[in-house]
Amino acid sequence: SQQGEEDPQALSIQEGENATMNCSYKTSINNLQWYRQNSGRGLVHLILIRSNEREKHSGRLRVTLDTSKKSSSLLITASRAADTASYFCATDPFYGNNRLAFGKGNQVVVIP
Amino acid sequence: EPEVTQTPSHQVTQMGQEVILRCVPISNHLYFYWYRQILGQKVEFLVSFYNNEISEKSEIFDDQFSVERPDGSNFTLKIRSTKLEDSAMYFCASSGTAGELFFGEGSRLTVL
Numbered sequence: 001s002q003q004g005e006e007d008p009q010a011l012s013i014q015e016g017e018n019a020t021m022n023c024s025y026k027t028s029i030n031n032l033q034w035y036r037q038n039s040g041r042g043l044v045h046l047i048l049i050r051s052n053e054r055e056k057h058s059g060r061l062r063v064t065l066d067t068s069k070k071s072s073s074l075l076i077t078a079s080r081a082a083d084t085a086s087y088f089c090a091t092d093p094f095y096g097n098n099r100l101a102f103g104k105g106n107q108v109v110v111i112p
Numbered sequence: 113e114p115e116v117t118q119t120p121s122h123q124v125t126q127m128g129q130e131v132i133l134r135c136v137p138i139s140n141h142l143y144f145y146w147y148r149q150i151l152g153q154k155v156e157f158l159v160s161f162y163n164n165e166i167s168e169k170s171e172i173f174d175d176q177f178s179v180e181r182p183d184g185s186n187f188t189l190k191i192r193s194t195k196l197e198d199s200a201m202y203f204c205a206s207s208g209t210a211g212e213l214f215f216g217e218g219s220r221l222t223v224l
């Protein structure tokens with residue numbers, strides 16, 4: 001899982017399988033966001049979940065948020081080779097200035 | 113689809129030289145940001161900018177750094193006297209009011 005002091009996780013799966021990655025954080029948040037980064041490229045916003053939401057879906061993505069445990073998970077269903085990337089969670093602090101705090105990322109490799 | 117554009121994509125400079133990284137945010141966005149990512153490390157917040165002034169900055173953003181929006185479209189990051197440790201990928205981002213950030217592809221800065 002991602003957290004300020006943990007090493008990034010690596011996940012290798014077969015195409016068609018589901019990929020789940022976790023993120024934990026320490027402070028109160030306004031929202032939590034997930035981003036994807038292909039190697040050497042910019043960050044692409046995937047999904048935003050607000051602190052009063054517990055679950056959100058977007059296409060093949062499902063995000064959960066447990067504010068009592070200060071954790072979130074990202075599920076990618078029916079993975080494709082094009083999903084190979086690093087996935088970062090980022091927390092927007094409670095005062096909501098969009099000063100995002102990023103985790104170290106989860107590297108996902110989808111094998112065709 | 114509107115996007116954030118950054119130039120240059122890669123800049124190599126000598127220690128002590130001044131560097132200006134340029135960004136064109138998405139045209140109707142009001143909030144602008146600079147983040148950086150040192151190779152193999154987390155994405156780190158540098159500064160946010162709103163209504164023609166800095167709204168927040170991190171401890172990384174010291175007196176050697178400055179930002180400017182010289183006209184209605186560009187948003188620049190200046191490093192006055194570069195150090196070896198400034199070598200990183202610098203990402204510009206912009207947002208409207210929805211909370212999600214749109215990132216550029218980044219400018220890789222190499223300080224020799």
